[in-house]
Amino acid sequence: MKKRGLAMMLAFVLAATGLVGCGNGTDGASGGKEKIRLMVWSPSEDQSKDSGEWLQTMCENFADEHPEWDITFVYGVADEASAAGQVAQDAEASADVFMYANDTITTMTDANALAKFGGKYREEIESTNSEEVLASLTKDGELYGVPFTTNTWFMYYDKSVFSEEDIKNLDTMLEKGVVSFPMTNSWYLPAFYIGNGCTLFGDGTDESKGVDFSGEKAVEVTNYLIDLEQNPNFRIDADGSGIAGLRDGSISAIFSGSWDANAVKEALGDNMGVAALPTFTLNGEEKQMMAYAGSKAIGVNPNCDDMAAAVELAVYLGSAEAQRAHYELRTVIPCNTELMAEQEIAADPLVMAQNNTFNYTSILQPFVSKMNNCWTPVENMGKGIRNGSVTHDNAAEQTESMNEAMNSDGI
Amino acid sequence: MAAKTKVRSAKKRRFINNTIVHVVLAILAFIWVFPIIWVILTSFRAEKGSYVSTFFPQSFTLDNYVKLFTDTSILNFPQMFMNTLFIAVCACILSTFYVLAVSYCLSRLKFKLRKPYMNMAMILGLFPGFMSMIAVYFILKAIGLTEGNLIKVALILCYSGGAGLSFQIAKGFFDTVPIAVDEAALLDGCTRWQIFTKITLPLSKPIVIYTVLTSFMAPWLDFIFAKVICRANSDQYTVAIGLWNMLQKEYIDSWYTSFAAGAVLISIPIAILFLFMQRYYVDGMSGAVKG
Structure with missing residues (x-):
């Protein structure tokens, strides 16, 4: 049903863009300067006075650097997660430059609403970013955005409870203090399965290979999770209970992302510790938890009037200079390789944790369209374990049916 | 004993x-x-x-309440509140007029398309309004109503445009007002408009109030049309979009209690309206005979 709705929506988009035609042409050149109107969308924090008006500042710097253009900026608010939906709904009336999360790439490429980067721009982007980050924005060999941060989750812990040694293994941590994990959230739960060799779409890009969450390796994990849920030192993190636990001291470690950094800092103060994901002990063997990771990027609308200016602006907003300002104003963790090499930034534990997770303890979150089938079955597994309907007796059967559901299109 | x-x-x-x-x-x-x-x-x-x-x-x-009205850099609640109030009041006036006028015509005037119109309205009423949402968006865009302050006009049109179809309850009420009263007025030289404003409406206070209430609440609480039409224009957001934003991953931890405060605040106008008009509301629903 959902798919049909989307198809209808797209049909409307196409029909209407055909009918409506183009409204705002650029005015002729005046005084040797080309007049340009650029619409830019970003999350509202990037534009708020309290956090330094990052977007406005950067755009003005950009205009200063390009005296050949007389640019009028129009700002709009769309956060990275929802921008794709807005742009795909009506690409023509959308921003020329916008920010998006990489798992929404297919939504926009399907609607023909995302421009490819090529030539010198692509070279510039490739020279300042790691391969993993670039891979997250590449589809069928084409690069679709300028990355400005990575997007994943890692571990926050209380330094007064756990030592540097303890946090290497989840089971060691559970002996010393209370750990909370969002078991009923399917963005987090697969970390255990992937850690034990389960795969999604081959290396994440081959849709035909399907999901492999079956067999002994997956059943072992289900059994481990059932025991984990019953561990008296384990709490399920749902609806913000983890961060509330950190505040009142009943929980000493949670799994979350950079968006919770300020809240955790407030709760733990100097005892705040941040680290990449720990391992877990499965039948005596150490297995590494593997998070889903993605990136956030700046995209360009192929329907814009001034392609050159829009692409230049996108590249500028993703440059080292802009990323540094973003980091200083809003602690948006940079991903530019030159910036990462700098002492001051590399010393920040939050940056280290996120980047270590991204580089070593994560897999690229697949963004093939069949990935959409993978969320609900995993969530149901987590909920089944929580309410006791998944037990050691039926673990094999339940795991198999989860795998089957992840591989099917049915709802 | x-x-x-x-x-x-x-x-x-x-x-x-x-x-x-x-x-x-x-x-x-x-x-x-x-x-x-x-x-x-x-x-x-x-x-x-x-x-x-x-x-x-x-x-x-x-x-939490103070924060709603002072911390306006990320989510500008006062502006959203005023936007919504403006849209709701305008839409309320327009659609109340539409509903009452259509109901009066269908109840009192005899014309050829009366039955077909009522059948058509019945059938159209079976479809959910948001089915045509995307089409409505593109029509509004073609007219040029999807940018800047014109978005408010677009929303007012959206909320009041369909009002002519929801005449059933008011028509039922008007039917209970005796025709003899109208005829007497006609003999005395009243025009149809005068009958409507001077006789029918004063006799139908409960249903007028019921109509005002329902047509105020629809735009006041609507989320889906506002979301589709406002898109990235944050200065045009209505309260429903603002409250929804407060529950997003990035904001929920610091805005949750303010979200609750916002929810309380938006229910206050409705609660006041209901307290004052509750008596009429019940009368209107039961379709009491007047005359």
Whole structure:
């Protein structure tokens, strides 16, 4: 049903863009300067006075650097997660430059609403970013955005409870203090399965290979999770209970992302510790938890009037200079390789944790369209374990049916 | 003697019955009111975050309300509130007029398309309004109403445009006003418009008030049309979009208690309207005969 709705929506988009035609042409050149109107969308924090008006500042710097253009900026608010939906709904009336999360790439490429980067721009982007980050924005060999941060989750812990040694293994941590994990959230739960060799779409890009969450390796994990849920030192993190636990001291470690950094800092103060994901002990063997990771990027609308200016602006907003300002104003963790090499930034534990997770303890979150089938079955597994309907007796059967559901299109 | 015990046992039985009924009602009322109390308590909660382990807040504060109106850099609640109020008031006036006028015509005037129109309205009414949402968006865009302040006009049109189809209840009420009154007025030289404004409307206060209430609430509470039409224009956001934004991953931890405060605030105008107009509302729904 959902798919049909989307198809209808797209049909409307196409029909209407055909009918409506183009409204705002650029005015002729005046005084040797080309007049340009650029619409830019970003999350509202990037534009708020309290956090330094990052977007406005950067755009003005950009205009200063390009005296050949007389640019009028129009700002709009769309956060990275929802921008794709807005742009795909009506690409023509959308921003020329916008920010998006990489798992929404297919939504926009399907609607023909995302421009490819090529030539010198692509070279510039490739020279300042790691391969993993670039891979997250590449589809069928084409690069679709300028990355400005990575997007994943890692571990926050209380330094007064756990030592540097303890946090290497989840089971060691559970002996010393209370750990909370969002078991009923399917963005987090697969970390255990992937850690034990389960795969999604081959290396994440081959849709035909399907999901492999079956067999002994997956059943072992289900059994481990059932025991984990019953561990008296384990709490399920749902609806913000983890961060509330950190505040009142009943929980000493949670799994979350950079968006919770300020809240955790407030709760733990100097005892705040941040680290990449720990391992877990499965039948005596150490297995590494593997998070889903993605990136956030700046995209360009192929329907814009001034392609050159829009692409230049996108590249500028993703440059080292802009990323540094973003980091200083809003602690948006940079991903530019030159910036990462700098002492001051590399010393920040939050940056280290996120980047270590991204580089070593994560897999690229697949963004093939069949990935959409993978969320609900995993969530149901987590909920089944929580309410006791998944037990050691039926673990094999339940795991198999989860795998089957992840591989099917049915709802 | 026997009669006396009979009376007493009847009294007793009534007492027991009443007790049971009241206990059941009290339980139901409690279940019903419980979430509302919870939201109100949360709006005064001093502890931050979306999750707390206790039902009653540990400490109370007004900061959540203050934050709504002072911390406007990320989510500008006062502006959203004014936007919504403006849209709701305009849409309310327009659609009340449409509904009452259409109902009056269908109740009093005899014309050829009367039956077909009523059938068509019935069938169209079976489809959910948001089915045409995307089409409506593109039509508005083609007219040029999807940018800047014109978005408010677009939303007012959206909320009032379909009003002509929801005439059933008001028409039913007008049908109960005796035609003889109209005829008497016609003989005295009234025009149709004068009959409508001077005779029918004053006799139909309950249904007028019912119409005003329902047509105010629809735009006041609507989320889906506002979301589709406002898109990235944050200065045009309505309260519903603002409240939804407060529950996004990035904001939920710091805005959750303010979200509850916002929810309480938007229910206040509706609550006041209902308190004042409750009597008429019940009359309107039961279709009382006047005349």
